[in-house]
Amino acid sequence: MLRKLFSFHGGVKPATHKDQSTLDPIAPVPLPERLVIPLHQSVGGQPRPLVQPGERVFKGQRIGAADGSLSSAVHASTSGLVRDIVPAVMPHTSGLTTLSVVIEPDGEDRWGELDKVRFRSTPPDELRDFLRDAGIVGLGGAVFPSHLKLKPGKEGALQTLVINGAECEPFITCDDMLMRERAGDMLKGIIAMRHMLQAREVLIGIEDNKPQAIAAVQAAIAASGETGIEAVAIPTRYPAGGAKQLIRVLTGIEVPHGRRSTDFGVQCFNVGTAYSIFEALELGRPLISRIVTVAGNVDAPRNYEVLIGTPMDHVVRLSGARAGTDRYIMGGPMMGARMPAFDVPVVKATNCILVGSPALFPPPPPEMPCIRCGECAKACPADLAPFEMYWHSRAKNFGKAQEYHLFDCIECGCCSFVCPSHIPLVDYFRFSKSEIWAREREKEAADAARDRFEFKNFRQEREKQEKAEKLAAKAAATREKVGADGAATATASGGAAPAKPSADDAKRALIEAAMEKARQQKAQVQARNTDAADPAVQAEIAAIEARRLASATPPTDSPPSSGA
Amino acid sequence: MLTAILIMTGIALVLGAVLGFASIKFKVEGDPLVDQIDAILPQTQCGQCGFPGCRPYATAIAGGEAEINQCPPGGEEGIRKLADLLGREFKPLSEEHGVEKPKAVAVIDEATCIGCTLCIQACPVDAIVGAAKQMHTIIAADCTGCELCLAPCPVDCISMEPIAETVDTWKWRYPVFAIKQAA
CATH class of the missing domain: 3.30.70.20 (Alpha-Beta Plaits)
Structure with a gap:
């Protein structure tokens, strides 16, 4: 049972605040008046809406279809009426809107038809499509579509499947409660994942401040009789729940810059994801609810099973927000994001609603100059030099910041936590990252525009040339024809026409031919006002015309004038 | 004396031949400076600079025929990058060519x-x-x-x-x- 554990660099030990919210079991939440379900909840493309306003939907009915492979479906969390499909404020720091399906519950909470799958007898590709259409995404917070991670890699088998039950961030206890109450079902999900990945061993990493969860998982493993699955207690140190950190602690593998853990035979999933995979495969239920911790400035911190799309204030009301509440934070105090409003919906990424007040989270003391003490570098679990990246980010010298591996920063907040000058380092890193991304997008757009501009110039040039060639070819053809005609006329008349007409003659012949052609065309096109006359009148006209032709002088070369 | 002159002439001929070969073999097509300037320009192709597209403007800058502050879509940041690249002084955007939007x-x-x-x-x-x-x-x-x-x-x-x-x-x-x- 003794397993050699490894250690990651840095990390901090903030006060955990996890005790109060684990006193009571997970509670259900009564149906709200309105569910607002954003279509775009996972990493990747925005799902296409599948329903219309005014349509009735069942619980678990797919309302958004995955757009491409890097995307995940979205489902109705309860049965009811689709009121609208409108942009609504989403749970994101920016306060921007995203296309959302507004559902008015009918109170019946009726499930639609549920498809179950036997994972052992289904081909892996079908299983992955099934999970994509069941909307399964990583519930640890990154919301990366899980079906993309459930590929065994090049070798066809994985060495280690790491299940993340560390839950290192303060206040959050949703994974803890899930493991205590539903360890058996979660284990079934893990077994399905192990089957899909062909993993040789499964390690469930749980921080040692959750003894009940560890005991529950170990009991479940013993009850199932499975071998090769082990629940491992790991030392409590933030951020042990980061994927790379947990892999390091459990296996000793340090995933280097620019590589993936699958290159080393390791893949990592959250315990919540394992449970939702169990629900999808064995019960046929797509991901329509998740466990959310409500903690902070509330009377009774607790975990709730919340339907996706439930307004946050509806859930917080059950715990009783205390006076002085001025903000909700989605996530924990280290990495969480402040919500733009109280009624934003719970989404798949919402592991915790942290109710904040000025007393609980006082505004940070003023930022002081960096004294380059190096505390941040000592605390950084990604082995970076935050003070250097801060220096260049502050100066907007993004290229330099990238040289210090800015994109390996996991934004865990350890550096800001230990900084004696109270510098919000992570804010600077986020600013830098989004500026770099924006620049990359602009660069791509500029390159595309350059290509299109050059192609347009090329196309115009080519068209001009083609037109000139066509004209030249036509002119040559006409000239040849006229030349032949002229020669024929000359031979027929028996005149002493020159065998080789001079350039002048050729030109004249060309002009005459063109004029003759125009004359014919004109005669053809000219409308006759006699066309509509009755046959008697037409016959009379024909007689007059014949007489006129007979009396007229023999035809000449001159064009007939209107007076003739 | 004669030997020295012959040796010097010989060296001059050999080096001349090498240089001549290199100038043909390693000839740079186009002006690399134009490419660098063109990479900074936003490729809007709007013609506000007075040239029919970004590349002609880049060519004009490289040839010293245009100022670096004639590109409104590139804005102040674009001018700063051009100034850095060309070692010229930063100038505010020329008003006759438009405003940054x-x-x-x-x-x-x-x-x-x-x-x-x-x-x-x-x-x-x-x-x-x-x-x-x-x-x-x-x-x-x-x-x-x-x-x-x-x-x-x-x-x-x-x-x-x-x-x-x-x-x-x-x-x-x-x-x-x-x-x-x-x-």
Whole structure:
């Protein structure tokens, strides 16, 4: 049972605040008046809406279809009426809107038809499509579509499947409660994942401040009789729940810059994801609810099973927000994001609603100059030099910041936590990252525009040339024809026409031919006002015309004038 | 004396031959400076600089025929980058060439469009689709916001709409903190 554990660099030990919210079991939440379900909840493309306003939907009915492979479906969390499909404020720091399906519950909470799958007898590709259409995404917070991670890699088998039950961030206890109450079902999900990945061993990493969860998982493993699955207690140190950190602690593998853990035979999933995979495969239920911790400035911190799309204030009301509440934070105090409003919906990424007040989270003391003490570098679990990246980010010298591996920063907040000058380092890193991304997008757009501009110039040039060639070819053809005609006329008349007409003659012949052609065309096109006359009148006209032709002088070369 | 002259002449001939060979073999096609300048320019192809496109403007800058502050879409940042690259002084954007505006895309009011194809011919990046006497529309993803289609439209049915920020393009703001008030 003794397993050699490894250690990651840095990390901090903030006060955990996890005790109060684990006193009571997970509670259900009564149906709200309105569910607002954003279509775009996972990493990747925005799902296409599948329903219309005014349509009735069942619980678990797919309302958004995955757009491409890097995307995940979205489902109705309860049965009811689709009121609208409108942009609504989403749970994101920016306060921007995203296309959302507004559902008015009918109170019946009726499930639609549920498809179950036997994972052992289904081909892996079908299983992955099934999970994509069941909307399964990583519930640890990154919301990366899980079906993309459930590929065994090049070798066809994985060495280690790491299940993340560390839950290192303060206040959050949703994974803890899930493991205590539903360890058996979660284990079934893990077994399905192990089957899909062909993993040789499964390690469930749980921080040692959750003894009940560890005991529950170990009991479940013993009850199932499975071998090769082990629940491992790991030392409590933030951020042990980061994927790379947990892999390091459990296996000793340090995933280097620019590589993936699958290159080393390791893949990592959250315990919540394992449970939702169990629900999808064995019960046929797509991901329509998740466990959310409500903690902070509330009377009774607790975990709730919340339907996706439930307004946050509806859930917080059950715990009783205390006076002085001025903000909700989605996530924990280290990495969480402040919500733009109280009624934003719970989404798949919402592991915790942290109710904040000025007393609980006082505004940070003023930022002081960096004294380059190096505390941040000592605390950084990604082995970076935050003070250097801060220096260049502050100066907007993004290229330099990238040289210090800015994109390996996991934004865990350890550096800001230990900084004696109270510098919000992570804010600077986020600013830098989004500026770099924006620049990359602009660069791509500029390159595309350059290509299109050059192609347009090329196309115009080519068209001009083609037109000139066509004209030249036509002119040559006409000239040849006229030349032949002229020669024929000359031979027929028996005149002493020159065998080789001079350039002048050729030109004249060309002009005459063109004029003759125009004359014919004109005669053809000219409308006759006699066309509509009755046959008697037409016959009379024909007689007059014949007489006129007979009396007229023999035809000449001159064009007939209107007076003739 | 003669030996020295012969040796020197010999060396000169050999080196001359090597240099001559190298200048043919390693000849640089085009002007690399123009490419570097062109990479900084925003490729809007709007012609506000007075040249028919970004590359001609880049060529003019490289040839010393144009100032570096004639590109409104590139804005102040673009001028700074050009100044850095060319070792010239930074200058504020020249007013006669226009003002820096937020990025926008052209939108055709499809009910008003008469299908004259004039805007299609004006678009430098072929971002407008349509045919004679058929409705035209703009491929927003390819539109550079150059505004060249606005003037030719005989029914004024094209307007510029600023690009709205979405969650995918949203940027974290530069951290700003209130300085503590002195007691």
